Each structure stands twice: as C-alpha cells, then as structure tokens.
Amino acid sequence: MEQAGPRPREATAMSAPDPATARPASAYRVPAQPGVADVDRERGIAADGTAAARRGDTGSPADAARGEHTHSEVPIPIPLPRAQGRPVVQRASVRGQILDALRAALAGGELTPGEVYSAPALGERFGVSATPVREAMQQLAIEGAVEVVPNRGFRVVRRGARELAELAEVRALLQVPVIMRLARTLPGGRWGELRPLADETARAASSGCRATYGEADRAFHRGVLGLSGNEQLLQITDDLHRRTQLPLGGGPVGASGSGGRVELMADAAEHIALLDALVAGDLEAACCLVERHFGVGG
Incomplete structure (x- = not known):
C-alpha cells in the first residue's frame, strides 16, 4: 500500500513532436506479442495489446510495491516499423525494437535528463508488457544512458559539457590514427x-532530427572504421558514439529547428569533403579534415 505524502516525481512533459511529421498516438502502439500472455495477464494488458490503463487499471500489486507507477506520464511519440499502415513487430525482435526506439527518444530529447521513467508505464505506451522495456532499459543502464532507481524505474542520466568533451577526445584518440x-x-x-553512407548523413541532416542524424552518422563512421577489419574497435567506438549523442543535462534537445539543422548539415558536409580528399589521395587535406571533424587541437 502506498504511504501518504508526496509521491516520487515522474516525467510529466516531453518535447512536442514536429507537427509536419506527427502521427496519431495509436500509430505507435505495438501489437501484443505471442508468448507473453502470462506476463500480460500479470500486468493487466488485454490480449489485443490494449493497455490496462485504458480500462482504468493501474497495474499489478507487485508493480505498486516496487513503486513503478504507470500514471501521470505523458505518451512518447516514437515511430516503429510499419507495413500497410500498421506497426510490424516480430516477437524475437521486440526487445531490439524497443531498445532502438528508446535510444532515438534519448537522442532526440523526448526522454528528459534527470527524470524517472517506469518500465510498466513505457510498456503501456508501446503496447507490450514491461519485460522487454525493462530489459532494454537495463541495456541502456550498461551503456550509461540511464541509471536504475530502486522501486521507481530508470532515471535518464544528466550529461555535462565536460563529460561530452572527454568522450569526444577519446573518440579522436581512437579514430584519427586509424583513419x-x-x-x-x-x-x-x-x-x-x-x-552512399556519406550522402545518407546529408539527407538525415536536412531533416534536422538529431536522432535520425545520429544513426546515419554512426553508420558512416562504422563504415570508415570497418575498413580496418578491427571488430573490437568497432564495438568500442559504437559505444562511444552512442554516449556522445545523448543530450546535455540542462534540458531536452529539440529534435528539429533551423539552428540544429545547420549544425548537422555542416557536420555531414565534412563527411563528404573527407571522402573527396581520400578518393583523390590528398593526404594533407584528409588530415586537416579529420582533425577538424574530431576537434583535434581545437
């Protein structure tokens, strides 16, 4: 039973989606997955994937005991793969798709630094049980994006400018010599x-969406470093890249806007210029571009 007094603070607002691309909240619901019926019954989710909260339930006693509240949190408009107008999710990839969606929400600022989010509440928004959400959040905790808050859920980690600068320096130390x-x-x-990978970063940058650009940027850098044949390097730099894409702790990052779009397009232009120099065999120009891209000596 909950004690009287102030309740733990949970997120109550998120950045609004771009009106030009926004879709109805129902478009982001994932159908209930075969094989999770037992878990769904425990959480109070109907067989058609409709969350119990929509019927007025507030979750199981076990959730209440853990403090994983499922109310007062605002839905997150996170897109998922679609076919013929309906979300398409394979059972084996539910956790992976939830993880990708949460990473995009973190990069885009829909999940606010410092706020606590519960797995049951997020599960209701996705239309799945809390289990794959909790597993995805545990992976994000390993990556340093969130931290576990006992009996409440997961808090989005606040990033400071110094931490991001240190991560950028480590990326430069690893990647510049290899390139x-x-x-x-x-x-x-x-x-x-x-x-094609460089061109894709330019297209992603033109959208102004940091989450979309972050994935295109990661793919480009992975393609470059993949030429080394060093799988350990790819794993380490992938992790560093994801961590540098997280917003600062002062507040959510706007997913779009003219200022952000200009910044992203400038970054993408450096990819294309670097490739031009490498194709032409201009090592001096390539060295200058690589160092500028990673902020070496800046």
Whole structure:
C-alpha cells in the first residue's frame, strides 16, 4: 500500500513532436506479442495489446510495491516499423525494437535528463508488457544512458559539457590514427564505396532530427572504421558514439529547428569533403579534415 505524502516525481512533459511529421498516438502502439500472455495477464494488458490503463487499471500489486507507477506520464511519440499502415513487430525482435526506439527518444530529447521513467508505464505506451522495456532499459543502464532507481524505474542520466568533451577526445584518440593509417594504405576506390553512407548523413541532416542524424552518422563512421577489419574497435567506438549523442543535462534537445539543422548539415558536409580528399589521395587535406571533424587541437 502506498504511504501518504508526496509521491516520487515522474516525467510529466516531453518535447512536442514536429507537427509536419506527427502521427496519431495509436500509430505507435505495438501489437501484443505471442508468448507473453502470462506476463500480460500479470500486468493487466488485454490480449489485443490494449493497455490496462485504458480500462482504468493501474497495474499489478507487485508493480505498486516496487513503486513503478504507470500514471501521470505523458505518451512518447516514437515511430516503429510499419507495413500497410500498421506497426510490424516480430516477437524475437521486440526487445531490439524497443531498445532502438528508446535510444532515438534519448537522442532526440523526448526522454528528459534527470527524470524517472517506469518500465510498466513505457510498456503501456508501446503496447507490450514491461519485460522487454525493462530489459532494454537495463541495456541502456550498461551503456550509461540511464541509471536504475530502486522501486521507481530508470532515471535518464544528466550529461555535462565536460563529460561530452572527454568522450569526444577519446573518440579522436581512437579514430584519427586509424583513419590516417587507412588513408595512406587504401586505394581511392575503396573510399568511394562509402559515398552512399556519406550522402545518407546529408539527407538525415536536412531533416534536422538529431536522432535520425545520429544513426546515419554512426553508420558512416562504422563504415570508415570497418575498413580496418578491427571488430573490437568497432564495438568500442559504437559505444562511444552512442554516449556522445545523448543530450546535455540542462534540458531536452529539440529534435528539429533551423539552428540544429545547420549544425548537422555542416557536420555531414565534412563527411563528404573527407571522402573527396581520400578518393583523390590528398593526404594533407584528409588530415586537416579529420582533425577538424574530431576537434583535434581545437
């Protein structure tokens, strides 16, 4: 039974979606997955995937005991894969799709730094049980994006400017020497194969969406470093990249806007300029562009 007095604070507001791209909240609901009926019954979710909260229930006694409240949190407009106008989720990939959606929400600022979110409440918004959401959140905790708050849920970690600067420095220390070594040894044709990835970052930047750009940017850098054949390097730099994409702790990051779009497009332009230099075999220009892109010496 809950004690009288102030209740733990949970998120009550999130940044509004772009009106030009917003879709009805129902468009983001994931159908109930086969094989999770027992968990759904425990959480009070109907067989058609409709959350119990819509029928007036507030969750199981176990959830209440853990303090994982499912009310007073505002729905998050997070898109999921679709076919013929309906969300498409395979049972085996539910956790992965929830993880990707939460990462996008973190990068785009829909999940506010410092706020606490419960797995049951997020599960209701996705139309799934709390289990895959909790598993995804545990992975985000390992990555340093959220931290576990006992009996409440998960708090989005506040990022400081110094921490992001330190992460950027580590990325530079790892990637700049590798890229320059590859620049001296690989023919221009190999670099040309990465052109579609660079073009995709430009398209993503034009949208002004930081979450969309973050994934395109990660794919480009992964493509570049993939030429080294070092899988350990890819895993480490992937983790660093995700952590640098998280917003600062002062507040949510706008998913779009002219200022953010200009910044992203400038970053994407450096990808294209770097590829031009590498294809042409201009090592001096490539070195300058790599150092500027990673802020070396800045």
